Amino acid sequence: MVLDHWYANPAARAWRTPPPESARAFHRTFTGYRPTPLTSLPALAAELAVGHVLLKDESHRLGLPAFKILGASWATCRALCTRYGLDLGAATVASLGTYLGAEVAAELRPVLVTATDGNHGRAVARVASLLGLAARIYVPKGVSDAALEAIRNEGAKLVETDLDYDDAVALAARSTEDDEVDLLIQDTSWAGYTDVPRWIVDGYATLFEEVDEALEMRGLSGPHLVACPVGVGAFAHAMVDHYRSRASSPALLSVEPDTAACLAQSLLAGQPLTVKTGETIMTGMNCGTPSELGWPALLAGMDAAITVSDEECRRAVADLTNLAQDVGPCGASTLAGVRKVAAMRARRDALGLDDQAVVVLVSTEGFQANPLG
Template sequence: MPSTDTAFWYANSAARDWRTAAPSSALVYHQTLEGYAPTPLTPLPLLAAELGVRQVFIKNESDRLGLPAFKILGASWAVCRAVCERFGLDASGITVPELRDYLNRDVAADQAPVLVTATDGNHGRAVSRMAKLLGLTARIYIPSGLSDAAVDGIKSEGAELVPLEMTYDDVVEAAAASAADNPRDLLIQDTSWPGYEDIPRWIVDGYTTLFTEIDHQLADFGFAAPDLVACPVGVGSLAHSLVDHYRSEGHPHPSLLSVEPETAACIAQSLLDGEPVTVDTSFPSIMSGLNCGTPSDLGWPSLLAGLDGAVSVSEDECRQAVVDLTVLGQDAGPCGAATLAGVRNALKGEDRRRALNIGPESVIVLVSTEGLAANPLR
C-alpha cells in the first residue's frame, strides 16, 4: 500500500480544454429547505496581496442549513432521491415536509428506512439530520481517531453511533456490509464502488449548489468568473462536483486545484500514477474529514481529466492557515482552511503559477468546507 509521507504536486496542462456533461441541479430542491440561503463569499484582499493576485475570495461553509459544514447539500438531495426511489415516488418537486408526511402516513413503522453511512465527521451528521427531518432513524459508523466535536455533533442529531477501531476505508466496507444484511437499511454513502453509484452520484449533484452560488456571487462583485478554484479532497466527491460544474458547457472554465493532507493524499498520488491507488491513512490528521485512502470510483475519470492541479499540505501548514483565516474573521476548521495552505503551496514558483494560469489579475476562490465547530484544532 503506497505511503504519502511527503508533499505532492501534480499538474495537467490539458484539463481546461476537457468538457463533460452538466450535472443535474439540486438548487431548486435546496431552496425549499427551511433556512436555505447562499453561504457567504467574502473577499480577502490581504491574502490577495500575499499571493500576488487581484483578489482572493473564501466560500465559507461554516453555517450551511444550520450545520457547520457543506455536507448537507449532498446528503439532503441523495436521501430525498433514495427514499423516493424505494417507495416509487417522483422526486421532482417534492419537499422534505411532503416526504415526511408520506412516510408518516403511508409507510408502516417496521418498513420505514434506516439511513446508514460511514463517516469521518460531517457527512454522518448531515445524514443524521436528514433522518431527523424525515422522522427516520440513522445508524452511523465512525473510524478511530474522530474528534470529540464530530462525535458529539452526530450524537446531537439522535443517531445511533457505531465506533470501529478501523481506518475510514475499512469502516465504509463495514457499513456497506451491515446495510446489505438488513432489508430496511438504506446506505447513503459518499463514495462509490462497482454496483453502488446512483446515491454517490446524487450526492455529487447536490454539491453543485455550492458552485452555482459562487458563480452568482462573483458576478455580484463584478467578476465574470474565477481564475482558480481550490477544493479540499477526501475521496473526491466534492472535487468531482467541482470538475463537472466547471468543465461543462455554459459555465466558466477556471483552473481547478485539489488539496489533501500529506498523510492521506490518495487523489494526488493516484493522479501522479495515472490510476487509482489506495494509501495508508493510519496516521491521524487534524484534517480528519480528508483522511481518506481510496478515490471514489465514480469521480475518478472526471478528476483525472479535469483537475489542473493537485497538492498536499502538512499539519503545520494547515494549522497556520486556520490561524490566519481566524485573524481575518473567517470561521474555518482544518479541512476548510486546507485550501489556503494548498494554494500557498501551489503558487510557490513561476512554473506552478504558469501551470495554473495565475497572474497579477487573477481571481482565486478558496472553498472552506467546514467551521471550527465541526472539527476544532487539536
Template sequence: MTVNPVDSTAGWYLNAAARLWRMKPLGSTIREFHRSLPGYAPTPLVSVPEIAAMLNVGFVFVKDESQRLGLPAFKILGASYAISRALSARLDVPGVALQLEELRDRLGSSSPLSLAAATDGNHGRAVAHVANLLGLPATIYVPDGVSQAAKDAIVGEGATLVVLDLPYDDVVQHAKSASVGDVVLIQDTAWSGYTDIPQAIVDGYDTMFAEVDDQLREMGIDHIDLVVAPSGVGSFAQAVVAHYRSTENAPAVLSVEPETASSVTTSLNAGQLTSVSTADTIMTGLNCGTVSEIAWPILQAGLDSSVTISDRQAFAAVHELAQNGVDSGPCGASTLAGAHAVLADADRRAALSVAADAVIVLLSTEGRAANPKGLVANA
C-alpha cells in the same frame, strides 16, 4: 494496489490539458430542491484583500461554509439531495428528489426504513440531521479517531453512533455490510454496484458553486482563474470539476489533501486508482485512503492540479483565515494552505496561469466548530 503515501512524486500533480475537457451542466433542479429546505440561504462569499496581496493576485474570495442549513459544514447539500433521491425511489418515484415535507408525509410514522452512513465527521452528522427531519432512525459508523465533539454532535442529531477501531476505509466496508433490507446506506464514496447515491451526493454539491457564480456576478466579476477545493475520497473535487468544466472560460481547479492521506495525488501520478495507507491528521474529513470510483475518471480528465500539505500548513491557514474574519476548520482552510504552497512556486504558478490580477476562489467547506481537533496547537 497500496503504496506508502510518503513519496517524492506524491506531493504535486499537473494535467496541462484538463481545462480543455468539458461536461454538460446539471441545470437548476438541484438548487430548487435546496431552496425548499427549511432555513435555506446562500452562504457568504467573502473577499479577503489581505490574503490576495500575500498571494500576489487580484482577488481572493472564500466560500464560507461554517454555517449551512444549521450545520457547521457543507455536507448537508449532498446528503439531503441524495437522501431525497434514494427515498423517492423507494416510494416508487424514481429520478426525482421529493421535497422533505412530501417525503415525510409519504413515509408516515410507521415506515420501516432507516438510514446509515460511515463518516469521519461532517457527512454522518448531515445524514443524521436529515433523518431526524424525516422522522427516521439513523446509524452512523465512525473511526475511533474522530473527535469527541464530532461524535457528540452526531448523537445530538438523534442518531445511533457506532465507533470502530478501524481506518476510515474499513469503517465504510463495515457500514456497507451492515446496511441491508430496509437500511438505506447514504455513502459519499462509490464502488462497483453502488454509484447512484454517491453520484446524487456529488450532484447536490453543485448548489454551492451556482451560488458562487451568482455572488461574483453581483460583485461585477465575470470570471474565475483558479478554484481550490479540499479532497478526501475525491467526491467534492469531482463536483467542483464537473461544475467548472461545464462553463465557459473554465478556471483551473486545484485539489488539496493531507500529505498523510494523498490518495488523489498518488492515483493521478500513478495513472490508476491507487489506495494509500493513511495516518492521523487534523484534517479529519480528508483522511481517506481510496478515491471514489465515480470521482476517478472525472478527476483524471478534468482536474488541473493536486497538491498535498502538512498539518502545520493547515493549522497556519486556519489562523490566517481567522485573522481575516473567516471561520474555517482545517479541512476548509486546507485550500488556503494549498494556494500558498502552489503560488509560492513560480513554475507551478505559471503552469496554472495564475497572473498578478487573477481571481481565486477558495472553497472553505467547514467551520472550526465542525472539527475542534484542528485547533490543537501542536498540529
C-alpha cells in the same frame, strides 16, 4: 519530513463533460436556505500577488457547520423517491416526511446508514431527523470527541470502531446488504454502488452555482482558480463536473493532507491507488482510496493536485481566524495549498495565476465542525 506531492495536467481545461443534474430548486425548499457567504479577503490577495481572493464560507449551512448536507439531503431525497415511486420534481423534505409518517408502516421505515469521519455522518443524521427516520452512523478511529458528540446530538445511533475510514465504510455497507429496509447513504462509490454517490455529487454542485452567482453580482466574470479540499474526491468531482460543463472553465486545484494523498498519488500514477493514511488534523480528509465514480472525471478534468502538512494547515487556520473567518482545518487547507502554488513560478504559471487572477478558496467547514487536534 514534509511530503510535497504536486501533480499538473495541462490538458484539463480543454476537457468537457455534460452538466450535472441541478439540486438547487430542492435545496431552496429547506427552511432557512440561503447562499453561504463568498467573502473577499484583500490581504490574502496582496500576499499571493493575485487580483482577488474570495472565501466560500460553509461554516453555517442549513444549520450545520459544513457543506455536507447539500449532498446528503439530495441523495436521500432521490433514493426515497426511487424506492416509493414518488415525483422527484415535487419532493421536499417536509413532503417526504409526511409521506413516510402516513404511508409507510413504522417497521418498514428505513434507517439511514453511513460511515463518516465527521461531517457527512452528522448531515445524514440531521436529514434522518428531519424526515422522522432513525440513523445509524459508523465512525473510524481518530474522530474527535466533539465530532462524535455532534452526531449523537442529532439523535443517531453511533457505532464506534477501531478501523480506518475505508474499512468503516465497508462495515457500514455490509450492515445493509441483507436488509431490504435500511438505506445506505454513502459518499464514496464502488462496483455496484454508484447511484447514491452520484446524487451526493450532484447535490454538492449547488455550492458552485452559488459561487458563480456571487461573482457575477460583484461584476467578476468568473474565477481563474478554484481550490477545494479532498477526502475521497466526491466534492472535487462536483467541482470538476460543474466547471468542465461550461464554455469558459477555470483552473481547478485539489488539496489533501500529506498523510492521506490518495488522489494526488493516484493522479501521479495515472490509476486509482489505495494509500496508507496517518494521523492529521484534517480529519474529514483522512481517506485512503479515491472515489471509483469520480476517478475518470478527476483524471481528465483536474488541473492540479497538491498536499499540505498539518503545520501549514494550522498556520492557515490561524491566519483566517485573524481575518474573522470561521474556518476549520479542512476548510483552511485550500489556503495552505494555494500558498504553496503561489510560492513557485512554475506552479503559478501552470494554473494561470497573475496579478489579475480571481481565486476562490472553498472552506468546507467551520472550526467547530473539526477543531484542531
